[in-house]
Amino acid sequence: KQEVTQIPAALSVPEGENLVLNCSFTDSAIYNLQWFRQDPGKGLTSLLLIQSSQREQTSGRLNASLDKSSGRSTLYIAASQPGDSATYLCAADFGNEKLTFGTGTRLTIIP
Amino acid sequence: GAGVSQSPSNKVTEKGKDVELRCDPISGHTALYWYRQSLGQGLEFLIYFQGNSAPDKSGLPSDRFSAERTGGSVSTLTIQRTQQEDSAVYLCASSSQSGGVSNQPQHFGDGTRLSIL
Numbered sequence: 001k002q003e004v005t006q007i008p009a010a011l012s013v014p015e016g017e018n019l020v021l022n023c024s025f026t027d028s029a030i031y032n033l034q035w036f037r038q039d040p041g042k043g044l045t046s047l048l049l050i051q052s053s054q055r056e057q058t059s060g061r062l063n064a065s066l067d068k069s070s071g072r073s074t075l076y077i078a079a080s081q082p083g084d085s086a087t088y089l090c091a092a093d094f095g096n097e098k099l100t101f102g103t104g105t106r107l108t109i110i111p
Numbered sequence: 112g113a114g115v116s117q118s119p120s121n122k123v124t125e126k127g128k129d130v131e132l133r134c135d136p137i138s139g140h141t142a143l144y145w146y147r148q149s150l151g152q153g154l155e156f157l158i159y160f161q162g163n164s165a166p167d168k169s170g171l172p173s174d175r176f177s178a179e180r181t182g183g184s185v186s187t188l189t190i191q192r193t194q195q196e197d198s199a200v201y202l203c204a205s206s207s208q209s210g211g212v213s214n215q216p217q218h219f220g221d222g223t224r225l226s227i228l
Contacts, residue, residue, distance in 0.1 A: 034216055043115075043202055044219040051214050089154070097208065098144065098167065099217060101154035 002027045002094045006102035014110050017080055021105050023073040023090035031093045033073050035064050037086040038104070044089065047075070080109045113137075115220035117203050123226045126195060132188045132223045136205030143186050144206075144217060145178060149199035157201075160186065161208075190225075198227045 003026045013019045023033070032051045036044040048057045048064040050073065056065040063076040073090055087106045091099035116135040124130055136143050145157040156170040160180045171177070175193075180186040190197055204217040 032214065036219075041221075043117075043221040044204075046216040046218055049214070049216045091154075096167070097142070097161065098156040098159050098170065099146075099154075100156070101146075103153045 002092070002100055004090060004092050004100050004102040006088075006090060006105050008105060009103065010106040010108070012108045012110055013080055015080060015082060018076065018078050019080055019107075021075040021077070021088050021090075021107070023075070023102055025071050025073070025092045025100075027092075027094050028068045028071060029094065030066075030068055031095045033064075033066055034091050034093070034099065035062075035073075035075050036089045036091065038089060039086050047088075082109045082111050085109045115203055115205050115218055117201075117220035117223050119223055120221065121224045121226075123228065124193060125228050126193060128193055129189065129191045130193055130225065132190075132201050132225070134186045134188070134203030134205075134220060136184065136186070136203070137207075137218055140205035140207050140218075141183070142206045142208045142215075142217075143180055144204040145186070145188050146202045146204065147199045148202055148222070152199075154202070157188070193225075193227045195227045198225055200224050 005024045034049045035047040050066040061078040066073045087104045089104045091101045118133045141162045143160040148154045158178045159167040175191045178188045200222040202222040204219045206215045206217045208215040
């Protein structure tokens with residue numbers, strides 16, 4: 001069964017620190033992996049998409065990596081800010097166009 | 112519009128009633144997806160439309176759920192004879208993915224929060 005896991009479920013970090021969010025998946029035959037953020041009561045905002053042929057993608061203070069052989073992706077956030085507080089979800093496309101989601105990591109940046 | 116639009120944003124209805132949820136995708140996006148987000152289940156895929164192809168309905172939880180997409184644009188998700196376990200946030204997404212290698216991100220609306228009394 002194709003599954004996506006995110007640990008921990010919640011994380012608190014002081015403002016200004018760099019942090020890493022983790023995502024693991026069970027099937028190395030992944031087509032792409034997408035990272036989203038979700039604010040309370042809102043939909044999902046796409047942050048980064050990494051294709052299976054890529055190892056990382058960067059956007060501003062965000063950097064996402066993909067290691068298919070180990071079944072892992074990480075989202076690195078540099079110089080965290082209170083506005084980064086949200087739930088972060090990773091989702092994998094295993095080749096059937098539909099996303100399989102992790103359960104998310106709820107991130108709190110402490111001012 | 113600039114993003115995916117869903118309506119209504121909130122819906123409260125009595126058990127046994129039928130409900131219709133609407134999704135307006137980003138203009139020009141050929142792919143449209145419905146997902147459900149509920150406590151304890153996380154985000155689950157429901158149905159996927161791609162152009163004029165037959166939809167992938169493999170995620171629909173029962174035959175009370177159906178969806179259509181008219182004119183390759185607006186989509187409606189219908190739940191008949193609603194049950195309390197149908198209470199969830201229903202999210203719609205679209206992408207410019209046109210089949211083949213998946214390399215286009217999915218863009219989500221804010222969802223419809225459905226509460227069944």
